[in-house]
Amino acid sequence: EALPIEYQPTPAYQDLFRHSLTEHRRQVALHVATAAERIWTARAGNPVLVSLARAGTPVGVLIRRYIARTYGADVPHYAVSIVRGKGIDSNALSYIAAHHNAADAVFVDGWTGKGAISRELAVAVIDHNAHTGDRFSSDLAVLADPGRCAAISGTRDDYLIPSAALNSTVSGLVSRTVLRDDLIGPGDFHGAKFYRDLAVADVTMTFIDEVSAEFDDALVTAAREAAAQPAEAADWGGWDAVERISDEYGIGSVNLVKPGVGETTRVLLRRVPWKVLVRAGATAEVAHIRLLAEDRGVPVEEVADLPFTAIGLIHPKFTRGATGFDGKAAA
Secondary structure, eight states, rough: OOOOOOOOOOHHHHHHHHHHHHHHHHHHHHHHHHHHHHHHHHHTOOOOOEEEETTTHHHHHHHHHHHHHHOOOOOOOEEEEEEETEEEOOOHHHHHHHSSSSGGEEEEOSBBBBSHHHHHHHHHHHHHHHHHHHOOOOOOOEHHHHHHHHEEEEEOOOOGGGGGGOSSTTTTTTTEEOOOTTTTOSSOEEEEOOOGGGGOOOOHHHHHHHHHTTOOHHHHHHHHHHHOOOOOOOHHHHHHHHHHOOOOOOOTOGGGGESSHHHHHHHHHSOSEEEEETOOOOTGGGHHHHHEEEEEEEEOEEEOOOSEEEEEOOOOOSSSOOOTTTTTTTO
């Protein structure tokens, strides 16, 4: 119902994105391709991609590009709004169902953490189908599923997907979605703000083009081999871990536990974190987290057998009036 103010990304944000993209673009491409191969098989070569705005939007574009390059198919791709505690944009789903077979739809996001969006999606899709008679599946496809709660993924490894370092400037300059009664009518799609003033810092196509450039024949072969392996069943291990950590550290709310390298990075850049947990023995994949934590004066604690590579903790007293890494007020 309220949008945080988005500023032009600071050099710290931009450098982290650039470094991560250079370091991980082939890894990201492989996971895009693996997820795409699994989607292609699961929907018998006729998928309808439905990205969850906004982190899922560039990922859906990448999956669509991979399918076009590999199978010559121009698959439909939409981005829809899902709001925690409010559900999914049911008008958007009805629109998609009117133009396609709803059973062919696959929801797309970037990564999983504790699985809050997966849970929200499952409940919202059941509710929508019950009210409309549509036959959407709540299957979620992501690049990385360390939360162990997605039906389809490229990997369950926990690493920094470059797009996690930025907001609208890697998502087509589109804000988080908006659902407010004075702005959005009962027949409207959920809304969003377009940040035209941030166009000079937009790297959306840089991200998409550089990852897409890695879609060569060797990568396609590797992705098909990976996708041919039996998929592990979702066991919601991420949610269980977050509940345990919330209790152990006396936080009292799973919403203040941000699991995964991407979410921990976002906490260090945009919030006032209390503490960072890293898996004992993790080195290169958390090097940037250690540097950011040192800059912020945030203690880093190594934990044996941590189910995520890193977890950011926000103390309840820091949830109001916090400032981000760039010194700007955070919403």
